[in-house]
Each structure stands twice: as structure tokens, then as C-alpha cells.
Amino acid sequence: MTVDVINPSAYAARTSPFPAARRALTLSLIASVLVPLTCLVVYGYLDYDRRLADINTRLLLLSRVAQEHALKMLDMNAALVARTMDLLGNKTRDEIRQGEPQIHRRLETMVAGYPQIASLSVFGQAGDLIASSRYSPPPAAAIADRGGFHASSPWYPHPYISLPLYRRIDGETVLVSSVARASDGSWREGVISVALRRKYLIDFYSHIVGDKPGYIVSLYRREGAALLASSSPDALTGGLEHDGDFTQALRENVIYGGFVQDGPGLVAMPR
Structure with a gap:
């Protein structure tokens, strides 16, 4: 009769639940890291799309x-220039100079209530200031050396918009919209300009x-x-x-x- 001798340690290792528990704990640990990380990545992607859509909106x-606002400014400028054209008609430089006080008051009335307008001005053929909504009599100022004076043309449908200009008269920085004025459509009598306060x-x-x-x-x-x-x-x-x-x-x-x-x-x- 043979009696098998059982090693208690080997028997305990075969019947112990700890290896299975250890594997389960390892899987749980991996899942506890991967699942939240996956959720975080998905949420981050969706939140990025939402934020990008909000920014675009x-x-x-x-x-x-x-x-x-820019279109309204251009429309306002066009309306002021058209009214100034009607006011001046075919007047020459000398005629405008002669009636300057009355023209100044009319121009001043036109721009009243528009805080964005620094001035509405009329320049002669040589680029000299001959009438203004801001000054009466107008100071000795000229724009013949500025691009807007030569770029403005009676045959060009759009006004010339200047780069920011530092005004020599009052030290204010403005954007100037200029339109050429022609007496009969064939000869330029000067320029009408609307100066907008850049600030x-x-x-x-x-x-x-x-x-x-x-x-x-x-x-x-x-x-x-x-x-x-x-x-x-x-x-x-x-x-x-x-x-x-x-x-x-x-x-x-x-x-x-x-x-x-x-x-x-x-x-x-x-x-």
C-alpha cells in the first residue's frame, strides 16, 4: 500500500484564490485608469469643437x-458729400471764398450731431482749404502733398479713404474720405472731404x-x-x-x- 505525501505548500498554491484576485485587481486598476482617461479625451475633443463653434459665432x-458700422459711415459720408455738392453747385473758388461765412454755417449744421466727424471741408484746385464746418474763416492749410487730393477723381465712383493722418491744424488723427468736385464733369474744381475721428x-x-x-x-x-x-x-x-x-x-x-x-x-x- 502506497501512501502519497502531499506537500502542504504546493496544495495551498493550487487552491489559493489570491492569483485570481490579483489578476482581477490588476484589470480593475487598468480599467480605472483607462476609462476616465478615455472619457477625458472624448470630452476634451467635444468641448474643443463646442468652444471653436462659439468662437466662430x-x-x-x-x-x-x-x-x-463701416457701411453706415460710408453712407453718411456719401450723403454729406452729396449735400455739399448741392450747396456749392458750380461755384468757383472765388465765389466760395466770398460766401464762406454762410457756407461754413451750412456745413456746421450738416455735421451737427455726428461726434465721429471731425470736419467737413472743401478744398480748391490747388489743394487749399476754402471752406470748413469747423473753422470760419478757414486757416491757411493745404492738402496738395497728400495722396487723397490727387487720387480723388470725378470719374471714380468710390471715395478715396486715406491712411491715418495727423492733422496739422489741431493735432487730431483722422481718416479722411475724399471725393473730387467737378463743375461740369470734365474738370476738377477741388475736393470735398469728410474727416472721421480715428479715436x-x-x-x-x-x-x-x-x-x-x-x-x-x-x-x-x-x-x-x-x-x-x-x-x-x-x-x-x-x-x-x-x-x-x-x-x-x-x-x-x-x-x-x-x-x-x-x-x-x-x-x-x-x-
């Missing part, structure tokens, strides 16, 4: 408000941006020259004048759209 809203526009754009420091509303000319930005009176632009996508969109005459700027930035650009 706000960008579009800001750009549309800025566009509507007023910066304050307006800064107001619509509000307390969102990551947003900047900028205004550019048709060819891409910078006029102002909402961030600071000293900042001309939001840096887009050096962006390849922006300049290409201008060359292709893109009317409306958006793109991702190099670096952390999204851009909406209505025209």
Missing part, C-alpha cells in the same frame, strides 16, 4: 457689427469687443492697408497685413469668409 457677430472708431470697436481680450476688430482699406484696430490707439492692425491667406483673399477679391491665422488665431473677414 462670436467672430462672425463682431465682424458683421463692424461691417454694418472714436477705436473706442466703438473696443466697446463691441467688450471684455474679451483675445478678440481684435481691425479695419483695412480695399488693398489691405491698415487703418485701425480695437486693441489700442497706437496699434494699427491685428497683424493681418503680413498674413499670406489674408493678402491672397484681398488679391482674389474675396467678399466674405474666414481662415485660421498662422499661430493661435481665427479670422473672419467681411468686406
Whole structure:
């Protein structure tokens, strides 16, 4: 008769529940790390899309408000120029000089209630100031050396918008919209210009941006020259004048759209 001798240690190892429990605990530990991490990644992706959509919505809203404001300014300028044209008729420079006090009062009345307008001015053929809504008699000032005087043409349908100009008379920085004045459509009698306060526009754009420091509303000319930005009176632009996508969109005459700027930035650009 043979008696098997059982090793207590081997028997305990075969019948012990600890290895199974250890595997279960290991799987639970892995799951406790992977499941929350997976949820975090999924939530982060979905939250990123939501935030990106919110940013796009706000960008579009800001750009549309800025566009509507710019269009209203252009319409206001056109209306003031048309009224000034009607007021002056075919008067020559000497005739305007002769009736300057009355013309000044009429121009002053036209711009009353428009705080964004620095002045409504009439310049002669040589670029000399002959009538103004702000001064009577007008000071000795001339714009013959400025681009807007020579760029304005009776045959061009759009006004010439200047770059920011430092006014020699009062030290104010303005944006000037200029339209040529012709007596019979064939010869230029001078220029009518509307000077807009640049600081007023910066304050307006800064107001619509509000307390969102990551947003900047900028205004550019048709060819891409910078006029102002909402961030600071000293900042001309939001840096887009050096962006390849922006300049290409201008060359292709893109009317409306958006793109991702190099670096952390999204851009909406209505025209």
C-alpha cells in the first residue's frame, strides 16, 4: 500500500484564490485608469469643437457689427458729400471764398450731431482749404502733398479713404474720405472731404469687443492697408497685413469668409 505525501505548500498554491484576485485587481486598476482617461479625451475633443463653434459665432457677430458700422459711415459720408455738392453747385473758388461765412454755417449744421466727424471741408484746385464746418474763416492749410487730393477723381465712383493722418491744424488723427468736385464733369474744381475721428472708431470697436481680450476688430482699406484696430490707439492692425491667406483673399477679391491665422488665431473677414 502506497501512501502519497502531499506537500502542504504546493496544495495551498493550487487552491489559493489570491492569483485570481490579483489578476482581477490588476484589470480593475487598468480599467480605472483607462476609462476616465478615455472619457477625458472624448470630452476634451467635444468641448474643443463646442468652444471653436462659439468662437466662430462670436467672430462672425463682431465682424458683421463692424461691417454694418463701416457701411453706415460710408453712407453718411456719401450723403454729406452729396449735400455739399448741392450747396456749392458750380461755384468757383472765388465765389466760395466770398460766401464762406454762410457756407461754413451750412456745413456746421450738416455735421451737427455726428461726434465721429471731425470736419467737413472743401478744398480748391490747388489743394487749399476754402471752406470748413469747423473753422470760419478757414486757416491757411493745404492738402496738395497728400495722396487723397490727387487720387480723388470725378470719374471714380468710390471715395478715396486715406491712411491715418495727423492733422496739422489741431493735432487730431483722422481718416479722411475724399471725393473730387467737378463743375461740369470734365474738370476738377477741388475736393470735398469728410474727416472721421480715428479715436472714436477705436473706442466703438473696443466697446463691441467688450471684455474679451483675445478678440481684435481691425479695419483695412480695399488693398489691405491698415487703418485701425480695437486693441489700442497706437496699434494699427491685428497683424493681418503680413498674413499670406489674408493678402491672397484681398488679391482674389474675396467678399466674405474666414481662415485660421498662422499661430493661435481665427479670422473672419467681411468686406
